[in-house]
Amino acid sequence: MSFFKKALGAVGIGAAKVDTLLDYHQFAPGEEISGTVKINGGKVAQEINKIDLKVMCTYTVERENSEGESETFTKQHTLAKFRINERFTIEPGDEKHIPFAFELDLETPITVGESQTWIATNLDIDMALDKSDRDYIRVVPTELQQAVIDAMEELGFKLYESDCEGIEEASFSRLPFVQELEFKTNAGEFHGRFDEVELVFFNRGEQLEVIFEIDRKARGLRGFFAEALDLDESKARLEVDEDNLEDLEDLIFELLEDNC
Known part of the structure; x- marks a missing residue:
């Protein structure tokens, strides 16, 4: 050579x-x-x-x-x-x-x-x-993730955007970012009541933890000031597993209704 x-x-x-x-x-x-x-x-x-x-x-x-x-x-x-x-x-x-x-x-x-x-x-x-x-x-989504997405669509929401956004160190995630799935309504009971609903998934093996960040639609002068001061958002948490899949749509409906 x-x-x-x-x-x-x-x-x-x-x-x-x-x-x-x-x-x-x-x-x-x-x-x-x-x-x-x-x-x-x-x-x-x-x-x-x-x-x-x-x-x-x-x-x-x-x-x-x-x-x-x-x-x-x-x-x-x-x-x-x-x-x-x-x-x-x-x-x-x-x-x-x-x-x-x-x-x-x-x-x-x-x-x-x-x-x-x-x-x-x-x-x-x-x-x-x-x-x-x-x-x-x-x-692609896991079975539990897809079930949540399907339930949101049945309730009149559409997934229109997703971002993996960097975060400061937090105990709830070992990653330097979280993936936010952003939904907007185009029909159904919640149409016009929310600006958007953001979901964050945390896979826990046989269980899926879902964090909802709900951005309520501003209504009237009070709602306008609440939106301007970022006071119109609330967070909720839902645990999903094989045992509650059949009731998932109802569970999400109740969670959103409670945060209207």
């Missing part, structure tokens, strides 16, 4: 390439992600030290700039890490397949609005640039 080829491999030119092949591209939080990491040898033999797989997502934070104006920034967060500790040498022209499987974190945000989630694969090659691959996945 020529010195020139070795030098090129050391700086990543003609180096091994990695491609992650997922068995599926749609998952619910808590489900298993499985697939295969495919590695193709480059122009020189190279030693692979390890392979790192990360579940990544995006969220936004608001900060004031130097002029005192609010600006929105997009940040990335690592939801989970999975390491393949297999050290081997990939020869020129060789192809190696390494299967993997791990569980998607229960707190993974669902893919609505601008939320993005992906699997980042990093190939650690000795004396070379790290090789990486990115595979986007679609995260």
Whole structure:
């Protein structure tokens, strides 16, 4: 092997390439992600030290700039890490397949609005640039999350926006953000009574905790001043499990009615 080829491999030119092949591209939080990491040898033999797989997502934070104006920034967060500790040498022209499987974190945000989630694969090659691959996945609601969304729609609400917003450290979440699902009414008993209702989901295994933030519609002069002073919002909490799914629509109706 020529010195020139070795030098090129050391700086990543003609180096091994990695491609992650997922068995599926749609998952619910808590489900298993499985697939295969495919590695193709480059122009020189190279030693692979390890392979790192990360579940990544995006969220936004608001900060004031130097002029005192609010600006929105997009940040990335690592939801989970999975390491393949297999050290081997990939020869020129060789192809190696390494299967993997791990569980998607229960707190993974669902893919609505601008939320993005992906699997980042990093190939650690000795004396070379790290090789990486990115595979986007679609995260769908769990059974309990979907039941809540369906119940809201039956009550005349429509999911129109979702944001993963950065938060300060809080005991109720280990993540630096929460995902807010924003609903507006377009029909039904509550049409015209609320500006919007925001939901935050916390998956607790077999139980789903739902936080409702209810923005009441301003009515008359008193309502106008309440809205101007941010006094027209209230929060409520609901625990959902298999035992109360049949009564879920009625439970949410009562919760909203109590906060009108």
